[in-house]
Amino acid sequence: MDAFEGKVLAAIQRYQMFSAGNRVLVAVSGGVDSMVLLAVLMKIPLRLRLAVFHLNHRLRPESEAEAELVASFASAHSLPCYIERLADDLHTCKGKKSLQVAAREVRYRLMDATADRLGMEKIALGHHADDQVETVLMRFLTGAGPEGLAGIPPVRGRYVRPLLEVSREEIMAYARQANLSWAEDASNQKPVYLRNRLRHGLLPYLEEEYQPGLRGRLRETALICREWIEVLEDLVGEVLQRWGVLQPDGKLAPNREGGYLTPVAAWLELPPAVQRVLFRRLFFSLAPADAYLEFIHSEAFLRLVKGPTGKEINLPGGLLAVKEETVLWLGLATAVPVWGSKVPEDWGPLPLMVPGTTVLPANQGVVETKWLGRGDLPPTWEQVSPFEFYLDADRFTFPLYLRPRRPGDRFTPLGLGGSKKVKELFIAAKIPRLQRAAYPLLVDGEGRVLGVLGLRPAAQSKITVESRRVLYLNYRRLS
Amino acid sequence: MDAFEGKVLAAIQRYQMFSAGNRVLVAVSGGVDSMVLLAVLMKIPLRLRLAVFHLNHRLRPESEAEAELVASFASAHSLPCYIERLADDLHTCKGKKSLQVAAREVRYRLMDATADRLGMEKIALGHHADDQVETVLMRFLTGAGPEGLAGIPPVRGRYVRPLLEVSREEIMAYARQANLSWAEDASNQKPVYLRNRLRHGLLPYLEEEYQPGLRGRLRETALICREWIEVLEDLVGEVLQRWGVLQPDGKLAPNREGGYLTPVAAWLELPPAVQRVLFRRLFFSLAPADAYLEFIHSEAFLRLVKGPTGKEINLPGGLLAVKEETVLWLGLATAVPVWGSKVPEDWGPLPLMVPGTTVLPANQGVVETKWLGRGDLPPTWEQVSPFEFYLDADRFTFPLYLRPRRPGDRFTPLGLGGSKKVKELFIAAKIPRLQRAAYPLLVDGEGRVLGVLGLRPAAQSKITVESRRVLYLNYRRLS
Numbered sequence: 001m002d003a004f005e006g007k008v009l010a011a012i013q014r015y016q017m018f019s020a021g022n023r024v025l026v027a028v029s030g031g032v033d034s035m036v037l038l039a040v041l042m043k044i045p046l047r048l049r050l051a052v053f054h055l056n057h058r059l060r061p062e063s064e065a066e067a068e069l070v071a072s073f074a075s076a077h078s079l080p081c082y083i084e085r086l087a088d089d090l091h092t093c094k095g096k097k098s099l100q101v102a103a104r105e106v107r108y109r110l111m112d113a114t115a116d117r118l119g120m121e122k123i124a125l126g127h128h129a130d131d132q133v134e135t136v137l138m139r140f141l142t143g144a145g146p147e148g149l150a151g152i153p154p155v156r157g158r159y160v161r162p163l164l165e166v167s168r169e170e171i172m173a174y175a176r177q178a179n180l181s182w183a184e185d186a187s188n189q190k191p192v193y194l195r196n197r198l199r200h201g202l203l204p205y206l207e208e209e210y211q212p213g214l215r216g217r218l219r220e221t222a223l224i225c226r227e228w229i230e231v232l233e234d235l236v237g238e239v240l241q242r243w244g245v246l247q248p249d250g251k252l253a254p255n256r257e258g259g260y261l262t263p264v265a266a267w268l269e270l271p272p273a274v275q276r277v278l279f280r281r282l283f284f285s286l287a288p289a290d291a292y293l294e295f296i297h298s299e300a301f302l303r304l305v306k307g308p309t310g311k312e313i314n315l316p317g318g319l320l321a322v323k324e325e326t327v328l329w330l331g332l333a334t335a336v337p338v339w340g341s342k343v344p345e346d347w348g349p350l351p352l353m354v355p356g357t358t359v360l361p362a363n364q365g366v367v368e369t370k371w372l373g374r375g376d377l378p379p380t381w382e383q384v385s386p387f388e389f390y391l392d393a394d395r396f397t398f399p400l401y402l403r404p405r406r407p408g409d410r411f412t413p414l415g416l417g418g419s420k421k422v423k424e425l426f427i428a429a430k431i432p433r434l435q436r437a438a439y440p441l442l443v444d445g446e447g448r449v450l451g452v453l454g455l456r457p458a459a460q461s462k463i464t465v466e467s468r469r470v471l472y473l474n475y476r477r478l479s
Numbered sequence: 480m481d482a483f484e485g486k487v488l489a490a491i492q493r494y495q496m497f498s499a500g501n502r503v504l505v506a507v508s509g510g511v512d513s514m515v516l517l518a519v520l521m522k523i524p525l526r527l528r529l530a531v532f533h534l535n536h537r538l539r540p541e542s543e544a545e546a547e548l549v550a551s552f553a554s555a556h557s558l559p560c561y562i563e564r565l566a567d568d569l570h571t572c573k574g575k576k577s578l579q580v581a582a583r584e585v586r587y588r589l590m591d592a593t594a595d596r597l598g599m600e601k602i603a604l605g606h607h608a609d610d611q612v613e614t615v616l617m618r619f620l621t622g623a624g625p626e627g628l629a630g631i632p633p634v635r636g637r638y639v640r641p642l643l644e645v646s647r648e649e650i651m652a653y654a655r656q657a658n659l660s661w662a663e664d665a666s667n668q669k670p671v672y673l674r675n676r677l678r679h680g681l682l683p684y685l686e687e688e689y690q691p692g693l694r695g696r697l698r699e700t701a702l703i704c705r706e707w708i709e710v711l712e713d714l715v716g717e718v719l720q721r722w723g724v725l726q727p728d729g730k731l732a733p734n735r736e737g738g739y740l741t742p743v744a745a746w747l748e749l750p751p752a753v754q755r756v757l758f759r760r761l762f763f764s765l766a767p768a769d770a771y772l773e774f775i776h777s778e779a780f781l782r783l784v785k786g787p788t789g790k791e792i793n794l795p796g797g798l799l800a801v802k803e804e805t806v807l808w809l810g811l812a813t814a815v816p817v818w819g820s821k822v823p824e825d826w827g828p829l830p831l832m833v834p835g836t837t838v839l840p841a842n843q844g845v846v847e848t849k850w851l852g853r854g855d856l857p858p859t860w861e862q863v864s865p866f867e868f869y870l871d872a873d874r875f876t877f878p879l880y881l882r883p884r885r886p887g888d889r890f891t892p893l894g895l896g897g898s899k900k901v902k903e904l905f906i907a908a909k910i911p912r913l914q915r916a917a918y919p920l921l922v923d924g925e926g927r928v929l930g931v932l933g934l935r936p937a938a939q940s941k942i943t944v945e946s947r948r949v950l951y952l953n954y955r956r957l958s
């Protein structure tokens with residue numbers, strides 16, 4: 001084993017990338033980095049069982065030749081080789097950037113699927129120390145905290161990057177000395193890409209003019225930031241566990257309507273740094289692959305958390321965060337829970353079936369009615385829930401209707417004496433603003449409010465010894 | 480109050496820089512930043528009681544005029560003004576850099592002393608958003624983790640920086656509009672200083688070529704890093720409290736011989752990020768003002784902590800860290816505890832006074848001897864500590880000597896049967912390597928080892944019914 005191989009092995013051991021005998025899918029583009037990765041993994045005394053994965057991007061004229069090169073190298077060394085082709089429909093994407101993002105997403109999905117199918121324990125990627133340096137510099141320029149500055153992780157799940165501590169120069173030297181063939185990727189030279197401009201322009205300039213040894217310094221920055229992330233991730237993990245959204249596999253599972261319903265009080269106890277990291281984890285577990293978060297977004301979220309009730313913010317990727325009295329909801333705007341702001345608030349008035357079953361819109365629930373005799377009355381009124389109304393039919397006018405509350409609605413609630421605003425009752429009962437749409441009003445033929453289902457009936461409903469006809473309503477919510 | 484003043488007030492409130500009525504010493508160089516700082520603090524409705532501090536650096540020809548300008552502005556506004564002059568001896572320092580470092584140190588010391596003398600609660604400094612951006616960029620280039628990238632803190636103890644969220648440009652505009660006079664510092668233009676090269680060269684270049692809005696992004700980075708620091712500082716604070724070295728005023732107090740003696744086991748339980756921050760805090764609480772720490776130093780320290788016993792590393796500023804079995808010592812190399820590696824290990828042989836008192840070198844302790852009659856023997860040998868020897872004077876040869884252990888020393892310890900290496904006994908007794916020098920050997924006139932004081936006497940010392948003359952030794956350690 002030569003010095004280069006030893007250095008790679010040291011990184012593999014430091015980050016515990018492999019166990020001896022692991023089945024490893026090696027992602028090989030045909031470029032010098034991944035060819036060297038494959039060659040070194042074949043040499044290293046860990047009895048790895050290697051297979052080659054190549055994605056034919058079909059983005060450049062050379063693509064076919066690259067696939068050829070990879071296949072023949074694998075075959076020459078008796079390694080199984082799996083070549084996938086990028087589907088045509090991806091090529092119809094508009095714009096370079098979205099194409100690159102889409103290609104990246106597909107590449108990882110196909111690698112994952114191949115590894116699953118073949119029962120491979122690890123997937124090895126060819127990123128090296130200069131990729132790391134460029135990433136850190138790029139993240140710094142676009143404004144990143146420690147999460148971004150940590151750069152490329154040596155290990156993320158089953159993905160490992162054994163070359164992350166050797167430089168492009170060392171890789172080139174090894175490739176020449178080992179007589180490897182590789183394909184030059186002409187797009188690496190085009191200065192149009194920010195990364196290429198950093199590589200060929202800014203980095204050499206900074207090393208020359210401002211900081212000799214800058215590359216080493218940036219790798220140290222990445223390492224220190226990774227260490228800090230470890231600490232923050234632990235704290236965030238504890239919170240996620242308490243909230244019951246962290247699964248045994250380390251992934252996050254939405255706990256409500258495809259989003260996260262979390263306690264405001266718990267958020268407020270967390271330091272801002274933990275809030276920001278937590279927000280990002282929840283966000284990225286829901287957001288589409290190309291969604292991004294900027295500082296202004298986490299800033300807006302932190303303000304939302306400690307701000308007034310009833311506010312909401314729109315986030316990239318179609319996400320929405322809503323602050324209620326006691327809970328905070330984060331999810332796709334299309335999936336806000338049934339009590340959420342997306343329930344139409346302008347349905348009805350919906351005629352109530354008497355007797356019978358009336359289905360409320362937006363899957364909110366059903367209201368059942370029936371006539372009762374005096375013997376069917378409950379033995380004590382204390383057992384009656386606010387979802388059950390007993391109405392004296394002589395004290396209102398048919399037909400009855402259901403409708404959502406409207407600003408200014410008021411009535412005389414049973415037992416509270418005097419006319420009250422519906423809004424005041426909601427506040428007194430501590431019902432979050434967004435849930436209020438799920439408490440329909442019962443109104444009679446003259447437009448008088450006979451109560452709010454789930455909250456309180458009106459004084460008119462009071463059953464006395466003189467009541468002759470009693471109408472019973474039962475509101476069953478589905479959400 | 481105009482928009483600029485409102486922005487400064489917002490920052491003051493966000494970071495709780497002042498309470499109403501605070502007595503504030505404002506550091507005014509005479510440059511535009513500090514003149515604006517003073518002018519704004521005079522306007523802001525917090526009823527601050529201001530006084531002006533100026534240090535006449537006497538480094539440039541304009542120094543006297545600047546002091547004049549500050550004094551006359553203060554006098555025109557009836558503000559008390561305290562002007563200090565940099566002492567001549569500072570000017571004899573070699574080299575620009577050390578002069579700047581020394582001047583900075585003196586400036587802070589004089590400001591502190593002035594504030595103490597006048598009972599000022601706060602000291603206000605004129606750093607602004609562009610200073611912040613330059614600091615973050617400079618730290619990034621020289622390789623900093625989140626601690627460095629956090630830049631200049633808005634509040635550090637009683638030091639506050641109310642202008643930290645307004646730019647140089649906004650300050651200039653305000654100064655002109657308010658018709659302020661100020662002194663131009665010609666040294667701000669000299670491209671020789673790294674900071675000036677960043678200000679006039681690199682920052683505009685990066686904004687133009689790579690990232691419009693870079694300044695804003697770097698300020699966000701600083702803010703996020705400060706938030707992360709808050710979390711890490713909390714964790715580090717808990718550890719320091721457990722170790723009993725954190726004082727109520729938040730400062731650190733050495734707990735042993737001017738250094739820190741800390742438990743290795745506790746270090747090993749901490750995540751690397753916490754170890755690194757902790758190390759830096761301990762280091763900077765001891766190191767001279769111009770000492771620096773690079774990545775390699777914390778890296779070496781982390782390796783020391785988890786590495787083998789008996790290693791030590793030299794650190795900048797004349798500090799030394801030593802790893803023992805159970806403890807880790809960090810302090811000035813000149814102050815290593817008495818059992819440390821700096822105790823001369825080549826003293827002696829030192830003749831033992833019989834009867835009498837013998838003082839060991841390096842303030843280790845004293846050995847007292849006296850002759851005992853049979854009635855003076857202890858009632859049971861179990862009560863005898865290893866620091867007390869009872870020797871049968873017929874079983875050794877006078878004179879007796881004390882000396883430190885030497886490689887290869889061996890003897891037959893009382894009750895253990897057979898000859899043992901002294902080193903083996905130390906290991907069995909779990910005595911850290913560095914403490915072993917504080918266990919002197921007792922040897923007789925023929926060079927035979929009669930025991931290790933504090934550890935175990937030799938078999939020769941056994942007192943039997945036949946013993947006629949008993950010599951008693953008592954070793955009292957002073958450290």
